[in-house]
Structure formats: structure tokens, C-alpha cells
Amino acid sequence: MIRGQDLLRKSLDRVRSSRGVRMAEINPSLLRELQSFRDRNIGILASNVERLRRAVEGGGGHFYLARDQSEAAEYVVDIVRRSGGRLILKTKSMTTEEIGLNHALESAGLKIVETDMGERVIQLTGEKPSHILAPAIHLTATEIAGALSSDLEPSPSEIVKYVRNDLRGYFLKADVGVTGANAISAEDGSILIVTNEGNERLVTSIPKTYICVAGVEKIASNIYEALRTVEVQINSATGQRLTTYLTIVSPLAKEFRNGRDFHLIIVDNGRLEASRNVELSETLRCIRCSACFNVCPTYRIVGGRLFGHIYTGPIGIPWTYITAGTEAAAGFSHLCIICGLCMRECPVNIDIPYLISVVKYRAVRSGSLRPSFLARNYDAILKTASRFPRLANIALSKTFTRALMERLVGIDRRRVLPPIPVESLPKLFKRVRRPEKPVGRAALFTDSLIMYLYPRLGFEAALILSSLGVDVSLPPQRGSGMPLIQSGLLDMARKVAAVNVETLTQYVDSDHEILCLEPTAEYMLKKVYPKLLKTAEADKVARRTRSLTEYILRIAGHAGGRMGRVIYHWPCHGREVYDHPPTRLLLERLGFEVHMLDTGCCGMAGVWGVGPGFEMSSMIVGEVREAVESIGDLDVVTDSTVCMMQLQQFLRNRVVHVASLLYGIIGRP
Amino acid sequence: MLLEGRENLKMLLERLEENGCQAVVCGGLEGLYSNLDLILNRFEIGSAAFYPRGRLKSLPSRLSGRIVQVNNDMAAADLAGFKLAITEFDYALAESGSLVIFTESMVERLVTCLPETLLGVVWADRILPSLTSHHSVIAANVADGKVVSIISGPSKTLDIEQTFVTGVHGPDRVMALIVVEE
Numbered sequence: 115m116i117r118g119q120d121l122l123r124k125s126l127d128r129v130r131s132s133r134g135v136r137m138a139e140i141n142p143s144l145l146r147e148l149q150s151f152r153d154r155n156i157g158i159l160a161s162n163v164e165r166l167r168r169a170v171e172g173g174g175g176h177f178y179l180a181r182d183q184s185e186a187a188e189y190v191v192d193i194v195r196r197s198g199g200r201l202i203l204k205t206k207s208m209t210t211e212e213i214g215l216n217h218a219l220e221s222a223g224l225k226i227v228e229t230d231m232g233e234r235v236i237q238l239t240g241e242k243p244s245h246i247l248a249p250a251i252h253l254t255a256t257e258i259a260g261a262l263s264s265d266l267e268p269s270p271s272e273i274v275k276y277v278r279n280d281l282r283g284y285f286l287k288a289d290v291g292v293t294g295a296n297a298i299s300a301e302d303g304s305i306l307i308v309t310n311e312g313n314e315r316l317v318t319s320i321p322k323t324y325i326c327v328a329g330v331e332k333i334a335s336n337i338y339e340a341l342r343t344v345e346v347q348i349n350s351a352t353g354q355r356l357t358t359y360l361t362i363v364s365p366l367a368k369e370f371r372n373g374r375d376f377h378l379i380i381v382d383n384g385r386l387e388a389s390r391n392v393e394l395s396e397t398l399r400c401i402r403c404s405a406c407f408n409v410c411p412t413y414r415i416v417g418g419r420l421f422g423h424i425y426t427g428p429i430g431i432p433w434t435y436i437t438a439g440t441e442a443a444a445g446f447s448h449l450c451i452i453c454g455l456c457m458r459e460c461p462v463n464i465d466i467p468y469l470i471s472v473v474k475y476r477a478v479r480s481g482s483l484r485p486s487f488l489a490r491n492y493d494a495i496l497k498t499a500s501r502f503p504r505l506a507n508i509a510l511s512k513t514f515t516r517a518l519m520e521r522l523v524g525i526d527r528r529r530v531l532p533p534i535p536v537e538s539l540p541k542l543f544k545r546v547r548r549p550e551k552p553v554g555r556a557a558l559f560t561d562s563l564i565m566y567l568y569p570r571l572g573f574e575a576a577l578i579l580s581s582l583g584v585d586v587s588l589p590p591q592r593g594s595g596m597p598l599i600q601s602g603l604l605d606m607a608r609k610v611a612a613v614n615v616e617t618l619t620q621y622v623d624s625d626h627e628i629l630c631l632e633p634t635a636e637y638m639l640k641k642v643y644p645k646l647l648k649t650a651e652a653d654k655v656a657r658r659t660r661s662l663t664e665y666i667l668r669i670a671g672h673a674g675g676r677m678g679r680v681i682y683h684w685p686c687h688g689r690e691v692y693d694h695p696p697t698r699l700l701l702e703r704l705g706f707e708v709h710m711l712d713t714g715c716c717g718m719a720g721v722w723g724v725g726p727g728f729e730m731s732s733m734i735v736g737e738v739r740e741a742v743e744s745i746g747d748l749d750v751v752t753d754s755t756v757c758m759m760q761l762q763q764f765l766r767n768r769v770v771h772v773a774s775l776l777y778g779i780i781g782r783p
Numbered sequence: 784m785l786l787e788g789r790e791n792l793k794m795l796l797e798r799l800e801e802n803g804c805q806a807v808v809c810g811g812l813e814g815l816y817s818n819l820d821l822i823l824n825r826f827e828i829g830s831a832a833f834y835p836r837g838r839l840k841s842l843p844s845r846l847s848g849r850i851v852q853v854n855n856d857m858a859a860a861d862l863a864g865f866k867l868a869i870t871e872f873d874y875a876l877a878e879s880g881s882l883v884i885f886t887e888s889m890v891e892r893l894v895t896c897l898p899e900t901l902l903g904v905v906w907a908d909r910i911l912p913s914l915t916s917h918h919s920v921i922a923a924n925v926a927d928g929k930v931v932s933i934i935s936g937p938s939k940t941l942d943i944e945q946t947f948v949t950g951v952h953g954p955d956r957v958m959a960l961i962v963v964e965e
Binding site for chain 1: 798802859860863876878879880881886887888889892893896897914915918921922925926927928929930931932933934935936937938939940941942943944945946948950951952953954
């Protein structure tokens with residue numbers, strides 16, 4: 115167990131639960147509006163910077179555009195020195211972390227005091243923050259109290275009282291106040307700052323000199339956009355309608371006309387270049403709500419101390435690439451397993467997994483990230499094993515050869531693998547009968563595991579379809595390429611995508627629907643291939659792609675009797691292509707009582723869980739195991755062979771693929 | 784009061800409560816003074832600060848002798864010594880259960896921040912539906928040199944073990960007195 119892991123997970127679940135309630139109340143058109151003006155502002159960042167400069171200077175304030183972090187930090191130090199101030203108070207601000215402001219001020223002999231409760235605890239304990247909203251989320255009250263004072267009672271209320279009293283003295287004598295910004299209006303230079311504690315009210319009002327440091331992406335065109343941004347940020351971050359405090363200060367404020375100074379430092383540090391880069395600009399749409407953290411399976415295990423540089427969590431990977439470079443991003447990008455759950459949570463619909471795969475691609479090209487041998491060659495390894503199944507099975511059954519495979523190929527010896535089947539899917543498929551008067555035409559896209567490890571499932575799916583009167587084909591195909599995407603091998607993935615799309619286009623043109631037996635395969639065809647290839651053919655294939663269960667729901671009017679109770683595990687990539695799982699609906703129509711698991715990723719993530727990620731994978735599955743055990747000894751149904759492999763290893767329950775279950779009910783001749 | 788106004792008031796009361804505020808509806812100025820009287824009875828004489836503004840420029844003599852009227856020459860440290868602060872807010876936001884104040888001076892702003900209890904008076908005809916419904920009001924006040932403070936409950940944190948603790952840097956208690964005039 116990693117330190118603070120349990121606290122972290124509970125905190126993330128609590129936040130996720132309250133934000134879920136709030137986000138469900140929001141009219142989706144408001145989110146689309148937000149996304150739309152965020153995108154428009156990314157396109158006019160440079161001109162908005164100039165509008166903002168004019169507004170701030172016209173209002174009597176000082177404006178500075180810093181090209182990079184050191185320029186920004188030096189400029190702030192210079193302001194403080196010129197003001198004659200010695201004591202600086204600061205609110206929580208990721209941008210000031212990014213520019214290393216605390217270090218720069220301390221190096222100049224100045225005293226900086228954090229005023230956010232969590233940040234102050236982190237400053238006093240010397241810990242590293244683990245979350246952008248709750249930096250001390252990983253620490254217990256006992257740990258904090260022990261670090262602050264030997265006679266402090268380890269209760270949250272006593273710690274808060276202690277820190278409040280400690281900080282009150284600083285507030286009343288501070289010379290300089292520094293804040294970040296949640297949004298800025300280019301129209302009038304208004305700076306919007308939100309907190310629940312109220313420290314921003316003191317930091318912006320008492321010190322003689324006020325300095326705001328913010329990234330260029332915080333600039334909205336006007337006050338309406340800034341308010342809307344902040345509102346959704348709060349809704350999505352904590353589930354509150356508004357935080358306790360929202361303060362709007364501007365250079366026009368009369369408070370700054372009586373000897374007080376107003377400074378706004380806008381930090382570029384790679385953002386303007388990113389705004390012009392079609393592959394990365396989407397990052398700047400981020401409103402820093404951190405909703406993506408709540409569901410990230412690896413972040414939930416390791417937290418921000420490992421999963422991050424300055425910026426943490428899933429969206430922290432592209433942020434780090436933009437603001438700190440390839441090396442820094444590569445240092446933790448491998449922790450993203452491209453499950454895609456983060457994208458579903460993002461209120462502004464950022465394709466975070468794809469952005470991360472772009473960062474990984476660049477890291478691989480620069481030599482900062484090394485893809486595993488297994489990820490690079492998984493398809494060839496499976497193909498070879500399936501050509502020599504008897505030999506492969508001997509190798510899989512011996513401790514010595516498993517150790518050798520771990521060393522040479524990267525397959526963890528602890529991973530339980532199924533035996534390599536003697537009959538391949540193309541061979542089995544020859545036994546599928548073609549209906550005389552078909553009700554539809556379908557081509558199966560199976561992905562590698564069904565093709566080579568679980569061909570029986572592909573065969574059963576074909577028999578189900580055939581029994582329903584569907585003319586089903588098995589096109590020649592390659593694996594979907596997800597392990598290549600996961601590892602940043604985009605060039606290789608693009609080639610695989612091109613081959614598959616070329617083949618599948620012929621089937622689509624001859625009136626076939628493409629049916630996927632693996633949610634990852636469907637996700638690749640629908641979401642990833644169109645981005646990788648940017649061709650009309652890829653779009654055409656995406657439009658004609660369905661899951662097996664969605665297709666059966668459409669063509670067959672099954673209604674069943676009582677079929678018993680099952681637990682359903684919805685694979686991550688299935689959640690990226692459907693709002694509601696068609697498999698659950700189909701099972702219910704067939705008469706099953708379905709217990710839907712309210713957990714996230716099972717932790718397998720394809721070759722990651724087979725090889726380099728086995729250790730963490732076995733921790734992630736714990737949440738699913740707990741949930742299943744709380745329901746009882748029922749069969750667990752899933753749509754993915756990848757999840758099936760993981761759950762079969764770590765659950766006591768029987769785990770079945772949906773194709774196999776359906777075959778038993780509607781597929782048998 | 785128009786139907787829309789009644790709906791806004793109802794929502795405001797619900798949301799203030801959700802935010803951990805105590806909300807009291809007062810029938811006109813007399814109702815307000817009676818409620819202030821009751822509240823001030825719980826505080827020592829001289830421990831409550833009053834910042835006159837808006838429609839609440841003064842308090843009747845039966846109350847004024849028990850409060851300290853704050854002016855813009857006072858220092859932040861002086862304000863920190865008060866247990867209670869009373870002032871008028873410019874608007875309330877129904878959807879979020881918030882009180883909105885547009886301030887021109889540091890003291891006017893800090894009086895709503897430093898004392899342990901904040902008592903915000905707002906007129907029922909100044910309840911707006913939501914943060915963005917009347918954004919032009921906010922923009923106009925910014926242009927007029929005001930700092931905008933929107934307060935939705937007591938100062939709080941969940942930073943330590945996700946335990947809810949109030950009274951971090953701002954007031955530990957927030958009360959809203961909503962004045963309804965026929």
C-alpha cells in the first residue's frame with residue numbers, strides 16, 4: 115500500500131460523487147458554449163493579451179508578459195524589491211509553482227508565506243503537494259499535527275485553528291500579496307479568484323502591493339466568459355454551485371488609487387506556441403477543475419507526488435510538456451494507460467488520452483521514453499505463438515520459460531495467461547453457415563486477443579449472428595493498435611490503422627456493418643483512427659462501427675424470462691463510445707437482473723497489465739474486487755477479453771465474456 | 784413582490800441554508816431592527832462592528848449604542864478584533880445562495896472578512912437569479928472602481944483528511960437578514 119493511498123481514494127470518490135450530482139444539473143448547452151468560447155479564445159490569445167495590456171495599463175495598473183518561467187519569477191522579485199517589501203503572502207496558484215516563485219523569492223532573501231490551508235501545511239511539513247486542489251490530501255491529521263507542533267492535538271479543527279492563528283499575524287503585516295487567477299477578462303482587466311477559505315480576500319486587500327501571476331490561457335474575452343469559466347470550474351472541481359468566496363479585482367478599483375500597486379504578470383512559457391500547434395492546442399481549453407484526477411486508475415494509486423511534475427494528474431502530462439518540456443513530461447507520462455476515463459469526466463471535452471499519446475510520441479522520438487518490447491511487438495508475438503500452440507503452451511506452463519519470457523519479452527511471470535488454442539479463428543470461422551436470406555451483413559473486427567488467444571469467442575459471436583440471420587464475415591485484419599497508442603508509437607499505429615481502414619472500407623462499401631467484439635477495438639475505430647488518419651475512409655468506417663451487443667439489440671427483439679442475476683463490468687473504452695452500455699440493456703431484455711459495477715478501470719490496460727504494469731495493475735483491480743465481493747457470488751459479465759483476463763485472475767467469481775453468455779442463450783443451433 | 788421575486792427568495796433561502804448560512808426574512812426595516820436587537824443581545828457591547836452603506840446608512844439609537852460604527856480610516860488589525868460585523872450587501876444570488884458586495888475601500892471589504900460572525904443585510908428586491916444572469920451589473924461595478932466580493936457561506940476547508948472545518952481565514956458564521964418591504 116502506497117502512503118496515503120486510502121485517504122486519497124476516499125477523497126477523490128467524495129469529490130467525484132458531489133460533482134456528479136452538480137454536473138448532472140447543468141444544461142449541456144452551457145458546457146458546449148464554454149467549450150466554444152474557450153476554443154475561440156485559444157485562436158486569439160495573442161490579440162487578447164494586447165487587449166488585456168491596454169485594459170490594465172489604461173486602468174492605472176502594471177502589465178507584463180513573461181516569455182518563460184525565469185523571466186516571470188525575476189520580474190516578480192524585482193517588483194518586490196522595488197516596493198521595499200520583505201514579507202510576501204501568497205494564495206494557492208499553480209502558475210507561481212510553475213515559475214518557481216517561492217524559490218526565487220527565498221533566494222532573494224525574502225520571506226514568502228503560503229496562505230491556503232493545505233499549501234501552508236505542505237510548506238511547514240516540507241512535503242510535496244499531491245493534488246492541485248487539495249495539496250495535503252495524502253497526509254493524516256496525526257502526521258500534520260506532529261510536523262507543526264509537538265503539543266498540537268491531531269484533529270483537523272485544532273490544526274486549522276493553529277494555522278489560522280499563525281497566519282493572522284502575517285496577514286496584518288504583509289507587504290506584498292500574490293495570487294493566481296481562475297479567469298481574467300481581457301475587456302477590463304478583471305481578475306477572478308475563488309477560494310473556500312477567504313485567504314484571497316486578505317491577500318488582495320491588506321498588502322500595499324498586489325501581484326497576480328497567471329497563465330495566458332486564463333484570459334477570457336469579457337467578464338461574462340470569465341464568470342462562466344469560473345462557475346463551471348467550481349461545479350466540476352468540487353460540486354459546489356459557487357465556492358465560498360469569489361473575488362473580482364481590477365486595476366480600475368479605487369482601492370488601488372491610494373498608494374497601492376496593481377501588477378498583472380501573464381506567463382507564456384510555451385502556451386502561445388502550443389496554441390498554434392494543432393496537436394496540442396486543445397490542452398489550453400482546460401479550466402483546471404481536476405475532474406480527470408478522480409477517475410484516473412493509476413493516479414488513484416500513486417497520487418500527484420509520483421503522477422506529476424508541477425502539474426499533476428492526466429491533464430498534467432500535456433501541461434507539463436508545454437510548460438516544462440519533453441523530459442519532465444516523459445518522467446510520468448508512462449503512468450497513463452490510455453483507459454480514456456478522464457475524457458468522459460472533462461467538462462470541456464478535451465481528448466486527454468490522445469493528447470497524452472501525442473506527448474508520449476514526442477518523448478519516444480526524443481529518446482526520453484522507451485516503449486516496451488512487448489508493446490512494440492505484441493501482435494507478432496501472439497501470431498507466432500498461435501502458429502506453434504503446443505510449443506507455446508509448454509513454454510507457458512514452465513517456471514523457467516516464464517522467467518525467460520519475462521526477461522526477454524517483458525511478460526510478467528505472475529500474469530496468468532490462457533493456453534494458446536490449437537484452432538485459429540479463421541479456421542473455426544469456416545464452420546459458420548451463411549444464411550440464405552440474410553437480414554443484414556456484418557464484418558467482425560476482433561482485435562488481437564480474440565484472434566489469437568480467445569478465438570472461440572469470435573466463433574461464438576459469429577454463430578450468434580448467423581442464428582439471427584446475419585451474413586457475417588471475418589475480414590483479414592491486424593490488431594487495433596492500442597498498445598502502440600499507449601506507448602506513443604503513433605507512426606506504427608497509423609500504419610496499422612491505415613491497413614485496417616483500407617480493408618474495412620471495402621466491407622462498408624459492400625453494405626457491411628463493422629462489429630467489434632472488444633470495446634477497445636470499437637474505441638479505436640470510432641475515435642482514434644479518424645484522428646490518426648484524418649481521412650474520409652476512416653470517418654466512414656467509424657460511422658458504420660458498432661459493438662456486437664448494440665447490433666443484436668437493434669436487429670433482434672429478444673425478450674426473456676427469468677435468467678438470474680449477474681454482475682456487469684463495463685470496460686473503460688466502452689464508456690468512451692456509449693453513454694449507456696448496450697450490453698446491460700440487452701442482458702436485461704433477455705431477463706437478467708444486472709448489478710452494474712460502479713467502479714472504474716479494472717487495471718489491466720492490455721499489454722501494460724501483462725508486462726510492465728503488472729504490479730500496479732494488481733493494486734488497481736482491488737477496487738473492482740471489493741465491489742464484486744460486496745454484491746456476492748454471482749457471475750461477472752464483461753465485453754472485453756482484456757478485462758476478462760484480469761478479473762479471472764483476481765476474482766473468485768466466475769467471469770464470462772458477453773459473447774460466450776449470449777451464445778449459450780441465443781446462439782446455439 | 785412579483786412571482787419571479789418570490790421564487791428567487793425561496794431559492795435563496797434554500798441555498799443559503801445549504802451553504803451553512805442562517806437566513807432570516809425581516810418584514811421591513813422594523814423587522815430588521817428587531818432581529819438585529821435580538822442578535823446584538825448575544826454580543827458584548829462594543830464587540831460588534833457596523834459599516835454604514837447603501838440603504839443602511841445608520842441604525843436607530845436603541846441599536847447604535849451597542850455597536851461600533853466603522854470608518855475607512857480604521858486599520859485591518861482593528862477590524863480583526865470584532866466578533867461580529869454588520870453591513871448591507873448590494874445583491875444576493877438565488878441559485879448559488881450568495882451575498883454580493885461591491886466595495887470601494889479596504890475597510891469596507893475587510894469588515895466582511897475579518898470578524899468571526901458576518902451579518903449581511905440584503906433587500907429582497909435585490910435578489911438576482913444567478914451569477915451570470917446579470918453579468919452586466921458586475922461589469923458596471925468593476926468599471927466604477929469597485930472590488931466585487933461574492934460570499935456563499937462561512938469560510939471553510941476540507942484540506943485536512945477531507946474533514947469539514949469552518950472559520951479558516953474568514954467568518955466562522957454567516958447570517959443573512961433579508962428585508963422584505965411590501
